[in-house]
Amino acid sequence: MYNVVSREGAMELFEKAKSVRLRSHHDKYLLADDDEETVSQERNGTIRNAKWTVEIVGNSNAIRLKSCFGKYLTASNMPLLLGLRGKKVLQTLPPGRLDSSVEWEPVKEGVQVRLRTRYGQYLRANGGVPPWRNHITHDIPQRSSTQDWILWGVDVVDIRVQDPPPQQRRPSDQIETAPDSEQSDDSEQSDDSEEGSPVKNEGRVIRYSVSTNEDADDVEEQSFSFKGRMVEELKNKLEEETGLIGIQICCRNPLNGKLYPLRLHLPPNSTEMHVVVVPSSARG
Numbered sequence: 001m002y003n004v005v006s007r008e009g010a011m012e013l014f015e016k017a018k019s020v021r022l023r024s025h026h027d028k029y030l031l032a033d034d035d036e037e038t039v040s041q042e043r044n045g046t047i048r049n050a051k052w053t054v055e056i057v058g059n060s061n062a063i064r065l066k067s068c069f070g071k072y073l074t075a076s077n078m079p080l081l082l083g084l085r086g087k088k089v090l091q092t093l094p095p096g097r098l099d100s101s102v103e104w105e106p107v108k109e110g111v112q113v114r115l116r117t118r119y120g121q122y123l124r125a126n127g128g129v130p131p132w133r134n135h136i137t138h139d140i141p142q143r144s145s146t147q148d149w150i151l152w153g154v155d156v157v158d159i160r161v162q163d164p165p166p167q168q169r170r171p172s173d174q175i176e177t178a179p180d181s182e183q184s185d186d187s188e189q190s191d192d193s194e195e196g197s198p199v200k201n202e203g204r205v206i207r208y209s210v211s212t213n214e215d216a217d218d219v220e221e222q223s224f225s226f227k228g229r230m231v232e233e234l235k236n237k238l239e240e241e242t243g244l245i246g247i248q249i250c251c252r253n254p255l256n257g258k259l260y261p262l263r264l265h266l267p268p269n270s271t272e273m274h275v276v277v278v279p280s281s282a283r284g
């Protein structure tokens with residue numbers, strides 16, 4: 001018997017996410033295969049095939065997930081193996097209007113979600129021996145040992161930015177246009193100031209705090225400039241800064257405040273980062 005869960009909480013998560021990665025109970029990521037038709041699961045979540053764009057379906061409690069190939073995660077009517085219950089999950093681009101086969105209803109289960117089709121079946125990451133292993137189906141688990149196979153962790157990759165409402169300006173609010181000579185002086189001054197500005201590619205600011213408590217988000221941060229691109233480089237630098245050994249670098253999920261380990265490449269464009277250093281003695 002499943003616990004009572006909140007659909008609204010799950011939808012709120014996806015409404016704030018522009019793109020996500022889905023992590024199965026087997027600690028593998030949902031992938032759009034390179035044949036642009038099938039899907040599978042794999043431990044490497046850094047590749048673009050593991051990134052799914054989130055589309056909200058109108059005002060309903062449903063979403064669509066679009067692969068890096070522009071195709072939708074689809075609950076098909078094709079059995080994975082003849083005589084067995086599980087049906088294939090594919091990536092497709094239905095002709096004409098999108099139907100309910102590409103719609104999934106998120107249902108929250110603790111810190112994970114279940115993704116349900118319009119017909120009451122669930123996105124399932126299969127384990128066990130071949131030919132089941134690493135296949136993705138939609139099904140209703142019949143055995144207690146496989147009920148966790150329909151649970152998915154959601155890693156938010158990009159946050160959805162809401163467009164601000166347009167501001168209407170009254171005629172009296174219009175800014176008086178300066179004479180041409182003053183505009184020329186301002187533009188020259190702007191050019192001079194840009195020449196003296198620092199080069200953007202000279203590293204990024206890392207702001208960090210050391211915490212042994214996941215819920216302690218008010219710890220004072222320290223900062224330093226960092227020019228590397230890899231997580232391992234950042235780990236070595238933080239061990240020098242803190243004097244700790246065997247640390248884990250975490251980031252805080254902006255949606256629920258929980259910590260998650262940083263395993264991928266650092267974000268591009270040398271953007272400022274806020275990280276939490278977790279000593280080895282505090283893991284788990």
